Amino acid sequence: MLKPRLEKYHRNIALFPIVGCIHLWVSDDPDRDWTTMLAPAMEYQINVYSRMGTDAGQPIPAATDPRTLPRQDILIGTPDTIIKRIQRLQTKVPLTELCFWSHPPGIPHEAIMAHLERIAIMPAIKNVAAAPAAD
Numbered sequence: 001m002l003k004p005r006l007e008k009y010h011r012n013i014a015l016f017p018i019v020g021c022i023h024l025w026v027s028d029d030p031d032r033d034w035t036t037m038l039a040p041a042m043e044y045q046i047n048v049y050s051r052m053g054t055d056a057g058q059p060i061p062a063a064t065d066p067r068t069l070p071r072q073d074i075l076i077g078t079p080d081t082i083i084k085r086i087q088r089l090q091t092k093v094p095l096t097e098l099c100f101w102s103h104p105p106g107i108p109h110e111a112i113m114a115h116l117e118r119i120a121i122m123p124a125i126k127n128v129a130a131a132p133a134a135d
Contacts, residue, residue: 017096023074024100026118030077039066041104079122
């Protein structure tokens, strides 16, 4: 759908940036990190935004239960899993960049640094756009 519209207005799709804003977490133990850090961080963030976005005098929405958060919609996994998921995503949406929160609320600094180091040493992440989807 995007390509025909860009062509209609004489825009080069190769020069058109497509940025994906996602929740991304690279871990050696994604299940542990989801339960102990990410679900609580997302719960907190959602609840704060809910309160902030409620008009004065209106009831505050019920708090989010972290067990109901859609983990499948979040890029959380080992480096290999993340690369495969991004490659599959690339077949649907030709992303040129990924934007993600580097420090979700309440997560210890050491855990954040380990996560960012895992991203930094993922050489395949630089070539995700050129790589074929792998299953």
